[in-house]
Amino acid sequence: MTISRDEVLHIARLAEIAVDEAELATLVSQLNRIVDYVAQLEAAPDEGQGDDFLPGPARVALRDDRVRSEPLAHPPAALAPAWRDGYFVVPRLSAMEDA
Amino acid sequence: MTAAPDAVAREVAARLEAAAPLNAVLHWSAGGIEAEARRVAAMPSAGPLHAVPLAVKDNIATLDAPTTCASRILEGYRSPFEATALRRLRAAGAMLVAKTNLDEFAMGSSTEHSAFGRVHHPLDPARVPGGSSGGSAALVAAGVVPAALGSETGGSVRQPAAFCGVVGVKPSYGRVSRYGLVAFGSSLDCISVFGRTVGDAARVLATMSGHDPLDATTLAEPPLAVPETPTSLAGMTVGLPTEYFPADLDPGVRAGVDRVAAALRELGATVTEVSLPHSRYAVPTYYIVAPAEASANLARYDGVRYGPPRPEHEADLRALYRATRGRGFGPEVRRRILVGTYVLSAGYYEAYYGTAQRMRARIAGDFRAAFERVDLLLTPTAPTTAFRAGEKTEDPVAMYLADVFVCPASLAGLPALSLPAGRSEGLPVGAQLIAPAGQDTRMLAVAAALEERVVAAGEVR
Numbered sequence: 001m002t003i004s005r006d007e008v009l010h011i012a013r014l015a016e017i018a019v020d021e022a023e024l025a026t027l028v029s030q031l032n033r034i035v036d037y038v039a040q041l042e043a044a045p046d047e048g049q050g051d052d053f054l055p056g057p058a059r060v061a062l063r064d065d066r067v068r069s070e071p072l073a074h075p076p077a078a079l080a081p082a083w084r085d086g087y088f089v090v091p092r093l094s095a096m097e098d099a
Numbered sequence: 100m101t102a103a104p105d106a107v108a109r110e111v112a113a114r115l116e117a118a119a120p121l122n123a124v125l126h127w128s129a130g131g132i133e134a135e136a137r138r139v140a141a142m143p144s145a146g147p148l149h150a151v152p153l154a155v156k157d158n159i160a161t162l163d164a165p166t167t168c169a170s171r172i173l174e175g176y177r178s179p180f181e182a183t184a185l186r187r188l189r190a191a192g193a194m195l196v197a198k199t200n201l202d203e204f205a206m207g208s209s210t211e212h213s214a215f216g217r218v219h220h221p222l223d224p225a226r227v228p229g230g231s232s233g234g235s236a237a238l239v240a241a242g243v244v245p246a247a248l249g250s251e252t253g254g255s256v257r258q259p260a261a262f263c264g265v266v267g268v269k270p271s272y273g274r275v276s277r278y279g280l281v282a283f284g285s286s287l288d289c290i291s292v293f294g295r296t297v298g299d300a301a302r303v304l305a306t307m308s309g310h311d312p313l314d315a316t317t318l319a320e321p322p323l324a325v326p327e328t329p330t331s332l333a334g335m336t337v338g339l340p341t342e343y344f345p346a347d348l349d350p351g352v353r354a355g356v357d358r359v360a361a362a363l364r365e366l367g368a369t370v371t372e373v374s375l376p377h378s379r380y381a382v383p384t385y386y387i388v389a390p391a392e393a394s395a396n397l398a399r400y401d402g403v404r405y406g407p408p409r410p411e412h413e414a415d416l417r418a419l420y421r422a423t424r425g426r427g428f429g430p431e432v433r434r435r436i437l438v439g440t441y442v443l444s445a446g447y448y449e450a451y452y453g454t455a456q457r458m459r460a461r462i463a464g465d466f467r468a469a470f471e472r473v474d475l476l477l478t479p480t481a482p483t484t485a486f487r488a489g490e491k492t493e494d495p496v497a498m499y500l501a502d503v504f505v506c507p508a509s510l511a512g513l514p515a516l517s518l519p520a521g522r523s524e525g526l527p528v529g530a531q532l533i534a535p536a537g538q539d540t541r542m543l544a545v546a547a548a549l550e551e552r553v554v555a556a557g558e559v560r
């Protein structure tokens with residue numbers, strides 16, 4: 001299986017990662033090397049459909065649904081670049097303006 | 100007699116200054132260490148880790164120092180909370196003295212993929228310390244701290260422990276809370292520990308282990324016990340998996356593992372061959388599962404939730420995402436996110452991710468079958484000793500194969516450790532013990548028994 005230049009650009013769009021034209025050829029080559037390598041699993045002997053496997057506890061341990069006091073280590077104003085009148089100040093995004 | 104925290108603080112600060120050429124540390128300050136010493140001195144009673152200086156990999160959340168994951172995208176980031184593991188260690192009297200360098204977001208096997216420069220091997224600056232927890236390994240090997248925290252996703256503590264000649268212990272998945280460990284591959288990630296000795300590593304591991312309500316995947320079990328060192332291993336059977344001793348294995352590495360096998364026999368254990376036939380597929384399985392999980396976990400670094408603001412793109416959300424992530428992540432992180440996105444994408448999910456998930460089950464099944472016959476497994480930790488910087492950076496797959504013997508236990512969620520096993524041509528060799536899930540303490544006890552006989556082995560070839 002070969003991943004084309006266009007496919008790499010498509011994957012990069014899905015992953016929301018800008019790729020410079022200058023590095024594209026190297027990236028295409030490296031991704032093909034990696035995907036060729038992992039594709040050896042397809043050649044592993046077919047032993048029927050096995051189960052998936054996840055380590056850890058058989059069932060996750062859920063906490064009681066109880067509100068607890070969790071004091072903040074830093075005040076909220078220290079968690080964002082800007083804070084005004086009790087709110088975080090974030091950039092205006094054009095994508096939000098049509099809504 | 101217990102050490103005075105202020106004296107420890109001064110000594111560690113001097114050693115950190117002296118170790119600066121290793122580039123093993125991303126954040127430390129004399130003032131920060133002094134503050135830790137004052138905190139510990141003011142504790143009403145001396146804890147089990149009173150005044151023990153600890154270095155912590157910079158993908159573990161700390162309150163008073165940045166947590167950057169060695170990435171530009173988190174440069175200067177300060178966590179609003181502290182990792183449970185570290186909170187427990189500090190409550191036991193340990194002092195956080197430094198945040199250590201790593202491969203960016205713990206993705207790498209040489210600590211060359213840090214945005215803040217590579218870490219140098221303490222014995223030969225032209226070589227790598229292994230990775231991704233190379234900064235923590237190098238600091239312990241250089242004698243700056245007796246123990247340090249790292250993290251494992253596919254061997255990132257055991258492999259650098261082998262390269263640097265220190266003890267590296269990965270607990271069973273779920274033994275130590277992941278709360279505050281920056282997520283990479285959530286079904287694999289484990290906070291793990293380096294120590295100068297098995298005992299030091301065991302004390303740190305025991306203190307930070309145990310159920311945590313803030314991590315629903317921790318096991319509902321009490322903290323681990325620090326084991327007594329057995330004087331005899333009579334009645335124990337240790338398996339040597341034939342697949343982990345290929346014909347082209349570095350002869351020095353083989354000699355080191357042979358030395359450990361001989362020590363096991365001297366202590367009364369039976370050593371026998373076993374087979375783990377699917378372990379040969381562990382690296383390709385890992386490089387589907389881990390990037391797939393990483394591509395989801397690292398979606399949060401988008402320039403809005405995390406990542407430096409880029410005012411030039413604020414008019415276009417997608418442009419903001421792409422610019423932040425394209426410039427903020429280094430090449431290896433970008434490669435892994437792209438591979439993960441590819442194997443999870445429509446049309447390829449079943450062929451790659453589905454196949455890898457089933458192979459993961461077979462790899463774990465091999466271990467279960469082997470542990471019906473033997474109590475522990477002994478293998479090399481890495482196929483070679485520490486390699487030269489730059490040797491594998493151009494070929495990602497060659498780098499991935501440095502983890503060929505450590506990946507399988509990670510996929511299976513098993514406890515495993517690397518024990519120093521002498522040196523080959525002056526460079527440390529590591530031997531790996533792997534135990535059944537939950538038998539962390541027994542594995543540590545065997546390692547402690549072996550330690551005296553093999554650590555001082557010197558040249559093995």
